[in-house]
């Protein structure tokens with residue numbers, strides 16, 4: 001795993017490496033700009049030198065020299081600004097390009113990892129990595145990288161130059177700088193500092209992830225107030241963030257303050273040392289001029305050094321962010337076959353499938369499917385029924401290869417789904433789940449997701465067959481209505497019908513339905529049923545339904561309990577057996593008649609005709 005992460009980190013560097021030319025140009029111009037900004041100080045030094053040379057007879061001062069250095073100072077300043085502009089442009093262009101490539105790489109990768117990764121990784125965490133960590137890289141490359149280069153190069157060049165002018169004063173400058181950096185390094189190179197910083201990152205991530213949960217769980221928060229789970233965990237996360245931020249502040253306050261004070265008052269060390277040296281040789285004019293130059297340049301030395309301190313903090317963020325990006329990129333993706341095989345038929349077969357969501361060394365390890373074998377014949381409806389938690393949805397998601405089985409094989413038309421490749425598999429299978437996700441896009445585009453090539457007419461045709469054309473037409477902007485905009489949200493039943501329209505448009509030979517009518521009201525359910533009747537025509541259907549009445553006509557009913565198949569047959573065969581299915585059927589009927597009884601009681605005072613009508617409708621829905 002470590003080796004893999006390293007490889008992926010190299011991948012990040014490789015992306016940055018593709019923009020090497022631009023980054024190098026940015027750094028060179030940044031150094032050039034900083035050096036040019038120093039030129040006016042040198043010009044002032046030369047002017048002072050000229051003035052001092054003519055101190056005794058002002059007429060001896062060469063005015064042309066003064067003007068010359070004045071012009072040099074001005075031109076240097078303008079050139080510094082131009083260099084800064086060019087460097088900034090290069091670094092920004094490089095940064096945004098790297099940012100784009102990194103985001104595309106991350107989102108491509110995230111789309112290819114198995115679903116298991118998404119269930120164990122919080123959406124807040126992933127969002128933070130794709131947004132914040134990548135954004136920081138942009139900031140780092142666009143702003144900090146040129147700054148770092150110049151903040152390191154300028155002090156080195158300046159100190160070298162000052163050593164050439166007067167090594168004694170240069171040493172006096174160098175000592176406090178070295179001490180300042182040593183104090184800084186002690187905090188962050190030490191285990192305590194590193195550990196505190198890791199905890200800080202973790203606390204920030206927790207806060208982010210629980211923040212997302214908190215917003216999502218708003219209905220529960222409204223109902224249960226401060227007792228709601230998402231509120232409590234968010235509150236705890238905010239509390240731990242505060243604690244760790246305080247701890248880091250306490251660790252850093254003295255070294256940071258010391259560094260800041262020392263580096264920003266370097267002249268305090270230069271002045272007494274200069275006075276001391278000058279007192280040893282009074283009247284030494286050239287030393288006096290050198291001392292003036294030191295005093296002029298010292299603040300220019302402090303600025304990049306202080307910048308380094310702030311950049312240092314940003315750099316740690318980048319290193320941590322990069323680790324996270326590398327960890328996402330190193331997640332294994334769903335293995336694709338070298339030469340995908342196309343099935344010639346669309347019957348489904350589960351052969352001795354064993355599956356657990358967690359790895360055997362995990363403390364949450366639990367075998368979910370123990371030995372599942374069954375066949376669903378092409379063009380027929382196979383229903384999965386059984387007690388809650390038995391493994392029905394797991395079986396359906398394994399067919400879609402959301403996870404890979406640990407033992408056994410799943411085949412479509414005799415071809416193992418691993419050998420089909422994701423694209424072929426997705427072409428072969430459509431699914432309608434109870435939780436329909438609609439994208440922030442127009443209704444038309446949401447339906448067209450089923451088939452990108454479909455024209456307007458085909459979309460409308462699918463919507464009509466899925467019984468959603470009517471309600472779409474009633475919306476102000478019809479098919480152009482953007483979901484989520486201006487308060488346009490669809491009911492659960494309407495969203496399900498959109499999902500059915502999508503599946504109709506896709507027209508895949510295999511269909512997986514999971515509780516498609518679970519939350520719909522009577523009117524919606526009738527329409528959903530109509531849509532489903534259209535959808536299942538001629539398809540191999542794998543349907544999960546709690547309400548046994550819906551699947552009574554299925555060609556095969558598979559009863560799943562505790563991860564294995566306990567019964568299999570048609571409705572009548574299973575009833576004759578008198579096993580688990582029969583018990584479930586009896587329970588289902590009594591629940592149905594209880595509901596019917598309640599409805600009848602409620603309608604007790606209604607006219608006979610109305611009552612009879614309602615009874616008939618209720619029976620149709622429940623049977």
Ligand SMILES: Nc1ncnc2c1ncn2[C@@H]1O[C@H](COP(=O)(O)OP(=O)(O)OP(=O)(O)O)[C@@H](O)[C@H]1O
Nearest residue numbers: 119357358368386387388389390391392393394395
């Ligand atoms: N993503 C997951 N990670 C870990 N365990 C899971 C996951 N999804 C389901 N499980 C567990 O797998 C077992 C089977 O769940 P599954 O949803 O397949 O059952 P089900 O028969 O479809 O139940 P229901 O009828 O209530 O939907 C349960 O114990 C469940 O807790």
